[in-house]
Amino acid sequence: xxxxxxxxxxxxxxxxxxxxxxxxxxxxxxxxxxxxxxxxxxxxxxxxxxxxxxxxxxxxxxxxxxxxxxxxxxxxxxxxxxxxxxxxxxxxxxxxxxxxxx
Amino acid sequence: xxxxxxxxxxxxxxxxxxxxxxxxxxxxxxxxxxxxxxxxxxxxxxxxxxxxxxxxxxxxxxxxxxxxxxxxxxxxxxxxxxxxxxxxxxxxxxxxxxxxxxxxxxxxxxxxxxxxxxxxxxxxxxxxxxxxxxxxxxxxxxxxxxxxxxxxxxxxxxxxxxxxxxxxxxxxxxxxxxxxxxxxxxxxxxxxxxxxxxxxxxxxxxxxxxxx
Numbered sequence: 001x002x003x004x005x006x007x008x009x010x011x012x013x014x015x016x017x018x019x020x021x022x023x024x025x026x027x028x029x030x031x032x033x034x035x036x037x038x039x040x041x042x043x044x045x046x047x048x049x050x051x052x053x054x055x056x057x058x059x060x061x062x063x064x065x066x067x068x069x070x071x072x073x074x075x076x077x078x079x080x081x082x083x084x085x086x087x088x089x090x091x092x093x094x095x096x097x098x099x100x101x102x
Numbered sequence: 103x104x105x106x107x108x109x110x111x112x113x114x115x116x117x118x119x120x121x122x123x124x125x126x127x128x129x130x131x132x133x134x135x136x137x138x139x140x141x142x143x144x145x146x147x148x149x150x151x152x153x154x155x156x157x158x159x160x161x162x163x164x165x166x167x168x169x170x171x172x173x174x175x176x177x178x179x180x181x182x183x184x185x186x187x188x189x190x191x192x193x194x195x196x197x198x199x200x201x202x203x204x205x206x207x208x209x210x211x212x213x214x215x216x217x218x219x220x221x222x223x224x225x226x227x228x229x230x231x232x233x234x235x236x237x238x239x240x241x242x243x244x245x246x247x248x249x250x251x252x253x254x255x256x257x258x259x260x261x262x263x264x265x266x267x268x269x270x271x272x273x274x275x276x277x278x279x280x281x282x283x284x285x286x287x288x289x290x291x292x293x294x295x296x297x298x299x300x301x302x303x304x305x306x307x308x309x310x311x312x313x314x
Contacts, residue, residue, distance in 0.1 A: 018104045021104045022109055025104070025106045025109040025113070026109060026110075026113045028110065029110050029190070029191070030113060030188050030189060030190055031189040032188070032189050033186065033187065034182075034187040034188070035186070036182075036187070037186025037188045038186070039186070040185050041113065041116070069178075069182075069187070074187065076187070091106060
């Protein structure tokens with residue numbers, strides 16, 4: 001494998017997927033966000049968003065808390081420490097790769 | 103390809119998309135203008151004048167507290183049902199940055215005091231200096247957030263400062279006029295943003311539970 005591409009081989013594929021990457025990027029700058037906010041910001045359908053969130057939760061990258069604000073259901077999502085570390089590592093690795101390949 | 107930096111910036115910008123933060127901050131500025139106006143009209147050395155000097159910190163702290171409560175209430179009623187709930191990280195200044203901020207503040211304050219000591223007539227320039235210094239602060243913030251209307255507000259701050267100085271209103275009255283006018287400008291900017299936000303964002307149907 002060319003040395004330029006070697007950096008990409010061990011990239012975190014779970015985060016590399018565009019929708020999940022967008023979710024991680026949003027969650028990296030906030031404390032927590034609800035389902036509606038994430039849906040509006042990513043433009044994903046409810047089903048798609050649920051599926052991506054489930055994958056990230058399964059990996060331990062996000063924590064989902066189901067709660068109520070008054071009588072309104074609220075699904076709060078936040079990046080876990082592991083998720084934040086994985087996102088930072090992905091970002092750094094990808095930046096390095098882009099610098100190498102120009 | 104996903105532009106990570108753009109997404110991160112857009113997320114930060116989303117906090118200001120409803121204009122509520124500007125309306126709240128504008129109210130603090132108006133209050134500040136009112137405070138300086140009271141200082142300008144109350145005779146120096148009077149009991150009320152002394153009380154006003156002591157009350158300055160209290161006015162700032164209590165108005166900040168009150169406005170943050172109002173902002174949270176409005177966000178809950180207006181923003182969250184439309185574009186969803188989001189809580190931003192509270193960024194604590196690192197000790198290095200805190201020291202740097204204090205040093206810069208000290209240098210600016212010291213320079214102004216030294217200038218005033220050299221020539222008391224410079225007092226008439228206070229509104230303009232105030233306008234420029236605040237314009238720089240708003241400019242730095244605009245650069246961080248990346249919203250054009252904050253660049254415009256930075257320019258407005260400088261223009262108001264110079265206009266008030268040129269009008270020769272006086273130092274304390276001038277400062278009060280600067281904060282009053284700039285506060286009004288910030289509120290107008292916030293109201294315009296709120297109108298655009300309300301037109302663009304319909305209330306979401308929250309009756310159906312989120313599906314995860």
